[in-house]
Amino acid sequence: MTDPIPVVYGGRHRRVLEHPDHRKGINHGMMTITTIIDVAPSVVRLEALLDHEGDASRWLATNPALRLELPDVDGSSTVSRVYTVRSYREVGSRRLIDVDIVRHTGDSPVMQWLSGVRRGTSVRILGPRPHFCPSFIDGRPALLFADETAIPALTTILRDWPEAHPGLVWAETPDRAVIDEIPRPQGVEIHWLPRAVPEAPGTTGRLVDAAIEASAVHPEPITVWACGEHQEMRRIRDHFRRDREMRREDVQVFGYWRRGRTSSQIDEARLQRYEEALALNPRMTVLDDFDVDD
Ligand SMILES: Cc1cc2nc3c(=O)[nH]c(=O)nc-3n(C[C@H](O)[C@H](O)[C@H](O)COP(=O)(O)OP(=O)(O)OC[C@H]3O[C@@H](n4cnc5c(N)ncnc54)[C@H](O)[C@@H]3O)c2cc1C
Known part of the structure; x- marks a missing residue:
């Protein structure tokens, strides 16, 4: 899938997302909800069917994350929110994932979307991208x-x-x-x-x-x-x-x-830092999230 990056993530710092290192192996696709499970009062598990070109090994990696692209609360634009792919499986030719969504109070794009999710609801996704994993060194705890x-x-x-x-x-x-x-x-x-x-x-x-x-x-x-x-x-x-x-x-x-901030605000600040790092070093570096913080 070769869609251009939509204007949903990054705002005025979108340019950094077009950097080849940032985009490596990341594809757009769709997921369609097949099952909704209330795992506990605080968590809803969405099982979803993938329509996505990503290689199976990327979904099976440790700690893969994807972006859900959803309407903002006022419906005026599209935003994206990051979730972990808890599991991936193939059933015949069907590729299924589970995503666990924590319920929280207040109005937000995900909570609003979740309240209307039914079997058959489809959402555009971007990913998967492996996220941070622990270091396992020489038997150290x-x-x-x-x-x-x-x-x-x-x-x-x-x-x-x-x-x-x-x-x-x-x-x-x-x-x-x-x-x-x-x-x-x-x-x-x-x-x-x-x-x-x-x-x-x-x-x-x-x-x-x-x-x-x-x-x-x-x-x-x-x-x-x-x-x-x-x-x-x-x-x-x-x-x-x-x-x-x-x-x-x-x-x-x-x-x-982050309490009191939307993910869109956090993404914008993070991308600004990436853009600054990219200006100094055209090879994308891994930044510690807390190196530059407000
Ligand atoms: C790599 C990565 C993986 C993630 N994986 C998961 C996952 O698997 N499951 C999951 O549920 N979340 C996960 N998250 C967190 C999720 O992306 C955020 O909670 C996100 O802000 C939810 O979007 P929203 O539209 O509901 O709220 P936003 O619009 O981003 O925020 C609106 C308001 O809600 C508050 N808020 C946001 N999340 C919470 C929360 N959990 N509890 C209380 N208040 C909150 C914010 O502080 C803000 O005040 C992950 C985040 C990252 C970066």
Whole structure:
């Protein structure tokens, strides 16, 4: 599929998206919802049929992400939102994926779209693109921290976990059912950080506290992967990079969403930074999300 990049993502920084490194192997396509499952009060699982040229190996990679292209809340434009492909399978000639969508309060493009989703609803997609994975080095324990938006990513990481590699996982979600579904490879301990329903997501600091405590219990060389609300992730990243002085390549931390900001605003700021990096170095570099931050 060779569609031009639509004016849905990047706004005035769209030029960077046309860079060949950014576009490598990324295709447009469609997905059509076949099944809608309420996994738990906080999560809806959409099973969808793919109409997409992407090679199967890209969908089967660890932690693939795609963009859903949806109407903005006022219907005046199209925006895009990033979701993890929790699983991929082929049934005869049909290619199916599962995407888990966390429900949140307030009006937003995804919540508005989700309220109208039925079997047969189609949506345009862009992807898949592999997202960050933990580093598995010399048997060092890998410490993983995820809020509920990162549990699909965590699921693919645990599914593909290197045999008997030591790991410790902390996951915050209000729903035990979500934790019960997570794969449990040998050598990995999983800790549920429950959140009471009245507590707002991204505010409890429980993942941050767990990270700091775990860091004290594991003074030996470790690696870290953490994804969730931006400000909480920044505190986790600062602890391991600044206080503990760990190397950049051993600390993979990414903000999946940010309280009080839309993903469109986050994308715009991120692309501006990529554009600045590209101006300095025409080969696209991997930027740490928190290197330049407001
Ligand atoms: C690589 C990657 C993978 C992701 N995978 C998943 C996934 O598999 N499942 C998933 O559910 N999310 C996932 N996310 C997060 C998802 O893209 C964001 O939550 C996104 O903002 C949702 O879009 P929206 O249109 O609902 O809200 P937006 O229009 O972006 O934001 C509107 C308002 O809602 C708030 N908001 C957004 N998300 C949440 C939330 N989860 N809880 C509380 N408030 C929120 C914002 O702070 C803002 O105030 C992923 C993000 C990334 C970068």
